[in-house]
Amino acid sequence: MPLTDNLRGILLMCASMAAFTINDAFMKSVTLTLPLYQTIGLRGLIAVVGLGLLVLATGAFRVRLNRQDGWLILLRSLADVAATVLFLEALLRMPLANLSAILQAMPLAITLGAALVYGDRIGWRRMTAILVGLIGVLIIIRPGTEGFDRWALLGVASVLCVVVRDLSVRPLQGQVPSALVALGAAVAVTSMGWIGAGVQGLQPLSGGEALKVLGAGLFLIVGYLTSVMAMRSGDIGLVAPFRYTSLLWAIALGLLVFGDLPDGWTLLGAAIVVGAGLFTLWRERKIRLLAKT
Known part of the structure; x- marks a missing residue:
């Protein structure tokens, strides 16, 4: 029985979230013994080669960019x-699932950022959902309490940087290939990794470390590709909510690989953030459907 476009998109999105989270688990594991920036540089080389081959195969290098792009x-x-x-x-110093729970606020933050930067209209329902989601993040972080982990603030800062990253490409011309944009980011991250490695220092890799870095790089490429394929399959409003399966993968891998299990407050905050995000996605889909009628 052939897959429908929607089911294919859902499966690809779930696969993408699994691949990204497995990449995170590999990175957390290998950076316990290998310098962080050396690991970023080595993983980046794998990603650059993979994305470079994709850009060559699709002829994306032939596209001429204007100055604004x-x-x-x-x-x-x-x-x-x-x-x-x-x-x-942050990942090096805190449990995988806890950090993943903070990252679930990303869609809410992007929605708010689009309203502030591009003037996208947000009704009171979505604005309320965003505020509720931010409360969920505060429950996860718990500033001023014994459960507060200062490294969680790096996770929040990472979310803000992702908002800038994603909103910056919105004005790009339609003919700019996604693979070329992804390759540019991969080259920048890899270059930063090797510059940092020059300062932090290098050390020889063991066989196990080399396999972990290879696994991280390969799963990162799979995550990139399946994410793009997912968003091009089926109804985006139906496919996008399955991004939140990354939290389930993070909890499972955190427990199985590192023996970490989030406490009740973290799970409560994560549930609030995910619930707010799902409501926002549902509301956006409903508005799009109403606009078509």
Whole structure:
């Protein structure tokens, strides 16, 4: 029985979230023994080669960019560098599931950012959902309490950088290939990794470390590709909510690989954030459907 476009998109989105989270688990594991920036540089080389081959195969290098598009891609790449460093610095020091719970606020933050930067209209329902989601993030972080983890603030800063990254590409001309944009970010992150490695220092890789870095790079490429394929399959409003399956993967891998299990407050905050995000996505889909009628 052939898959429908919607079911294909859902399966691809679930696969993308699984791939990204497995990549995170590999990175957290290998950076326990290998310098962070050396790991970023090595993983980046794998991503650059994979994306470079994709760009060559699709002929994306033949596209000529105007000055505005070039600056936008540069801004996106720098924001991606900052988001990557902040995320991995936090990941090195806090449980995978806890950090993933904070990242679930990303769709809410992007919706709010689009309203502030581009003037997108947000009704009182979606604005309320965003505020409720932010309360959920505060429950996860719990500033001023014994459960407060200062490294969680790096996770919040990473979310803000992702907002800049994603909103910066909105004005890009339609003919600019997504693979070329992704390759630009991969080159920037990889360059930053090797510059940081020059300062932090290098060390020889063991066989196990090399396999973990390879696994991280390969799953990162799979995550990129399946994410793009998912958003091009089926109804985006139906497919997008399955981004939140990344939290389930993070909880499972955190427990199985690192023996970490989020406490009740973290799970409560995550549930609030996910619920607010799902409501916002549902509301956006409803508004689009009403606009078509």
